[in-house]
Amino acid sequence: MIEKNISEILKGYRDADMVKRVIHEIHQRVTQPWAIMEICGGQTHAIMQYGLDQLLPDEIELIHGPGCPVCVTALELIDQALWIADQNDVIFTSFGDMLRVPGSKGDLFSARASGRQVRVVYSPLDAVRIAQENPVKQVVFFAIGFETTAPANVMAVLQAEKLGLDNFSILPANVLVPPAMHAILGSPNNRVQGFLAAGHVCAVMGYWEYPTIAQKYNTPIVVTGFEPLDLVNGILRTIKLLEESRIEVENAYPRAVTFDGNQAAQSLIKKVFQPVDRKWRGIGSIPNSGYGLTKAYMHYDASNRFNSGDIKTEESKICIAGEVLRGLKKPSECPAFGTLCTPQSPLGAPMVSSEGACAAYYRYGRKSS
Numbered sequence: 001m002i003e004k005n006i007s008e009i010l011k012g013y014r015d016a017d018m019v020k021r022v023i024h025e026i027h028q029r030v031t032q033p034w035a036i037m038e039i040c041g042g043q044t045h046a047i048m049q050y051g052l053d054q055l056l057p058d059e060i061e062l063i064h065g066p067g068c069p070v071c072v073t074a075l076e077l078i079d080q081a082l083w084i085a086d087q088n089d090v091i092f093t094s095f096g097d098m099l100r101v102p103g104s105k106g107d108l109f110s111a112r113a114s115g116r117q118v119r120v121v122y123s124p125l126d127a128v129r130i131a132q133e134n135p136v137k138q139v140v141f142f143a144i145g146f147e148t149t150a151p152a153n154v155m156a157v158l159q160a161e162k163l164g165l166d167n168f169s170i171l172p173a174n175v176l177v178p179p180a181m182h183a184i185l186g187s188p189n190n191r192v193q194g195f196l197a198a199g200h201v202c203a204v205m206g207y208w209e210y211p212t213i214a215q216k217y218n219t220p221i222v223v224t225g226f227e228p229l230d231l232v233n234g235i236l237r238t239i240k241l242l243e244e245s246r247i248e249v250e251n252a253y254p255r256a257v258t259f260d261g262n263q264a265a266q267s268l269i270k271k272v273f274q275p276v277d278r279k280w281r282g283i284g285s286i287p288n289s290g291y292g293l294t295k296a297y298m299h300y301d302a303s304n305r306f307n308s309g310d311i312k313t314e315e316s317k318i319c320i321a322g323e324v325l326r327g328l329k330k331p332s333e334c335p336a337f338g339t340l341c342t343p344q345s346p347l348g349a350p351m352v353s354s355e356g357a358c359a360a361y362y363r364y365g366r367k368s369s
């Protein structure tokens with residue numbers, strides 16, 4: 001039966017045979033229930049797309065983490081973005097995913113439809129170019145993302161400085177993975193017993209921060225990638241560590257990740273950004289979990305340049321994104337899933353984003369948990 005499912009589900013995938021072998025080994029190794037969190041939304045989507053969750057033994061539960069930057073960007077920041085985009089002589093730039101994320105009253109897409117200058121860019125450097133081409137406008141870039149996008153956001157600030165542009169700024173919204181892992185594992189409701197760490201974040205930052213986390217919370221961590229073979233390998237190595245009661249950190253993605261990470265990128269980040277407390281949507285404030293601009297670059301901070309005053313936020317009363325993002329509930333347990341909330345008419349960010357867990361469940365037909 002498993003054999004048939006694997007062959008059907010992995011049809012056309014180039015490493016299907018190897019995935020099959022790893023899945024078999026997982027089945028042989030597991031002796032008891034384990035809950036493993038994949039923190040990254042990109043990994044959640046790959047798991048759903050290739051049906052890997054359906055090939056694992058029943059004992060293994062995959063808990064989907066908050067690793068979707070669009071989903072965790074605080075409502076206050078989205079409302080602030082909407083306020084800035086509504087000002088005259090502003091061109092507000094953003095990655096496309098953010099345009100449909102609901103704020104308290106509307107989204108950036110509606111702001112654009114009502115005539116405001118909201119533009120989709122594919123890189124923060126595109127926003128710098130727009131600032132160069134529009135010297136009488138203030139150009140603001142919505143700098144969202146995890147550690148992965150931080151180097152590009154930094155490069156945009158440094159490029160604006162080099163070009164002497166005083167009409168460019170960013171709305172800093174980067175969030176950081178290790179503080180989120182502390183928050184999840186330190187929570188009284190925590191059910192996570194093993195972690196799959198996100199390979200792309202570790203490619204930039206390394207994984208030198210993880211041994212302390214693993215020891216503190218008695219939780220093994222395996223760094224892995226996004227291909228089905230990477231993911232099942234990561235799961236197998238986590239299962240081996242759990243079954244053997246070994247609290248260790250392993251790197252199952254050595255083709256992209258080293259212990260120290262990309263030192264050049266890290267020193268550029270340090271020059272322009274510093275850790276600040278940041279509110280995560282649906283989760284709350286996590287100490288030192290975001291990047292703000294350092295004193296030397298503070299004048300590129302759009303929240304200083306535009307005084308939006310006090311912003312009163314209002315979350316959807318129906319959306320349970322907070323519980324989904326903390327791994328306490330599956331998207332299919334939300335009463336609005338697939339009915340009131342769909343990708344065409346999303347109530348919450350996890351249904352909008354290409355990395356959101358609700359969008360993954362909807363797209364790949366996971367109607368029940």
Ligand code: SF4
Pocket residue numbers: 318319320321324331334335336337338341342346347348349350351352358
């Ligand atoms: S299905 Fe929609 S309403 Fe429910 S948690 Fe996900 S985004 Fe929120």
